[in-house]
Amino acid sequence: MRDKIYFASDFHLGSPSFETSRERENRIVRWLNFIEPDCSELFLMGDVFDFWFEYKYVVPKGFTRLLGKLAQMSDSGIKIYFFKGNHDMWVKDYFTKELGMQIVSDEMIIVRNGKKIYLHHGDGLGPGDAKYKFLRKIFRNPFCQWLFGMLPPRIGIGIANKWSTHSRAANHNDEVFLGEEKEWLAIYAKELLQKEHYDYFVFGHRHLPLTIKLNEHSTYINIGEWLKYNSYAVFDGNDLTLTYFEK
Numbered sequence: 001m002r003d004k005i006y007f008a009s010d011f012h013l014g015s016p017s018f019e020t021s022r023e024r025e026n027r028i029v030r031w032l033n034f035i036e037p038d039c040s041e042l043f044l045m046g047d048v049f050d051f052w053f054e055y056k057y058v059v060p061k062g063f064t065r066l067l068g069k070l071a072q073m074s075d076s077g078i079k080i081y082f083f084k085g086n087h088d089m090w091v092k093d094y095f096t097k098e099l100g101m102q103i104v105s106d107e108m109i110i111v112r113n114g115k116k117i118y119l120h121h122g123d124g125l126g127p128g129d130a131k132y133k134f135l136r137k138i139f140r141n142p143f144c145q146w147l148f149g150m151l152p153p154r155i156g157i158g159i160a161n162k163w164s165t166h167s168r169a170a171n172h173n174d175e176v177f178l179g180e181e182k183e184w185l186a187i188y189a190k191e192l193l194q195k196e197h198y199d200y201f202v203f204g205h206r207h208l209p210l211t212i213k214l215n216e217h218s219t220y221i222n223i224g225e226w227l228k229y230n231s232y233a234v235f236d237g238n239d240l241t242l243t244y245f246e247k
Ligand SMILES: [Mn+2]
Pocket: 010, 047, 085, 205, 207
């Protein structure tokens, strides 16, 4: 029976090498096979790809095993959502047309079985990171995207791969827990809670699997990443919990 909802993010496929990425892709497909029997909805919450840019007539090479699996799941009636991450926000209609996935640009708030859940990749939220917040505006600007799309892919994707490596070196080296008071997505979630109740907040981006109790009735879960943790979250209708694949 399909009665569970799954959440995962930060596969960073394509990085850091073809071989390691292929290994990770195979693991993700094994995971999808594993969850498929009871999965009603699948939330892919950003940075599925280390870099994705969809040109008007062209998409990046690779990832055929994952894309094929997602197509098959979608065709079998599983609803799939694709959140834009900071590495793969340049999607247009290809995934929707080919895979039936719904693209989510920013936050998405869902209510399932009476539980209110706030979902976002996690980039550009909370205090700090002014530099990225500025860049995010440029990255998301339609005219800038159009200009970038005019570059031949061997130049555009070349630049992007350099950028992605740089950004990974700066941000994705063995993340360390800052403490519940300093985790910026926890701070952000607590701010939202002042105005409105949510049972759960689910974010990616942090590359650190976390479960933080924000108050008596509200929990922040960070779904981690798949380079090291193979972490994901599952909602069974009552509880939303963090768990690990092949660990
Ligand atoms: Mn990431």
